[in-house]
Every structure is written in C-alpha cells, then in structure tokens.
Amino acid sequence: MEKNILSLKNIQEVYEYCTKVYKLFILGEEEQILLRRLENVEKIPFGNYDSWTWIEPLIMLKSKLSTDSNIKALCRERVLMVLNTGNELQRKVKKNVFQRILNGKELGLDLIENAKYDNKNELLIESYLKTIMQIITIIEMGASSDFSVEKAENLLQKLIAEVKPLI
Incomplete structure (x- = not known):
C-alpha cells in the first residue's frame, strides 16, 4: 500500500x-497518478528546513502538474509563506537564497559533472534529481530576468533526457 504523504514520519521517509x-x-508516470501521490502535500506544516528541503520540491511538482490555477496559486503561496517564517535576519537570508535559486545561480550543474567524472551512478542520479527539483521551482515561481522560464524548461x-536512462 502506498504511503500517504501526510503520514511520513521523518526526514528520511520524506526524502525517499x-x-x-x-x-x-522523469520516467513519464501519468500526471493524474502523480497528482494523487501529491495530494495534500501543500498541507504539510513547516517544521524545519531539513524536511522542507524535500517537501518544497513536491509542492512545486504538484503546481507544475496541475491545470487548476487555484492549486498552482496555493502551491506558490505555500512556498512563499515559509520564506516569511523566522526573525528578520532569517527571512532576509532565506529570501536572498531563494532569489539566487530563481536566478539559476544554485543549480548544481557542477555536481552533475563531478558525479559523472567520479563514475558514481547513485550520486549522479541524486545530483540530477536535486537539479531538476530546483528547475521546477524556478519554472513554477516565474523564474527571473536572469534565468527565464523558457531557458529553465529547455534545461529541464x-x-x-540525460538522467532517464540511468533510473
């Protein structure tokens, strides 16, 4: 039986x-099946950034797969709401990091190249996954003047295409 996303107990389960x-x-699972797997993901409360690192990409994937503009808006709002948690300095740092992501500055393409060079397949797949997660966030949050949605879609x-044969 497939686990309900709201029943995940720890960071390792959320990551997996x-x-x-x-x-x-990536393998082309039907969108409606993926959306069922992502049902209620936006309702997961923010606990800490260790788990949010893996929850946010799920929320953004739900936004990407959804054709409902209300769901897309809800997903974006949920991600932005977390940026406004904490004290003033924490909020400022989080917003600066998020803007660097939207500018395409935190993509981790170098991690992919390093993993290719090291010939470590699991690390390579994980590097691709993390980068794809960030690109989907860029696309769904509207990208930036430095890194357009079109450029992000092309890179995605x-x-x-590169990682699919490795999975």
Whole structure:
C-alpha cells in the first residue's frame, strides 16, 4: 500500500518519497497518478528546513502538474509563506537564497559533472534529481530576468533526457 504523504514520519521517509515521485515523473508516470501521490502535500506544516528541503520540491511538482490555477496559486503561496517564517535576519537570508535559486545561480550543474567524472551512478542520479527539483521551482515561481522560464524548461527537458536512462 502506498504511503500517504501526510503520514511520513521523518526526514528520511520524506526524502525517499520525494526522490521516488521525481523518478516516476522523469520516467513519464501519468500526471493524474502523480497528482494523487501529491495530494495534500501543500498541507504539510513547516517544521524545519531539513524536511522542507524535500517537501518544497513536491509542492512545486504538484503546481507544475496541475491545470487548476487555484492549486498552482496555493502551491506558490505555500512556498512563499515559509520564506516569511523566522526573525528578520532569517527571512532576509532565506529570501536572498531563494532569489539566487530563481536566478539559476544554485543549480548544481557542477555536481552533475563531478558525479559523472567520479563514475558514481547513485550520486549522479541524486545530483540530477536535486537539479531538476530546483528547475521546477524556478519554472513554477516565474523564474527571473536572469534565468527565464523558457531557458529553465529547455534545461529541464535536457536533464530529464540525460538522467532517464540511468533510473
């Protein structure tokens, strides 16, 4: 029986669920099935950034797969709400990091290249997954003037084509 996303107990389970869903997305799983796997993901409360690192990409994938503009808006709002938690300094740092992500500055393409060079397949797949997660966040949050949605979409398709045979 498939676990309900709201029943995940610890960071490791959230990580495993996130990577599983992203692998299914890359392999072309039907969108409605993926959306069922992502049902209520936006309702997961923010606990800490260790777990949020894996919850946010799931919320953004739900936004990408959804055709409902209300769900897309809800997913974006949920991600932005977390940026406004904490004290003033924490909020400022989080927003600066998030803006660097939207600018395409935190993609981790170098991690993919290093993993290729080291010939470590699991590390390579994980590097691709993390980068694809960030690109989907960029696309769903509207990208930036430095890194357009079109550029992000093109890079997403390229990376999916590269990693798909490895999964």
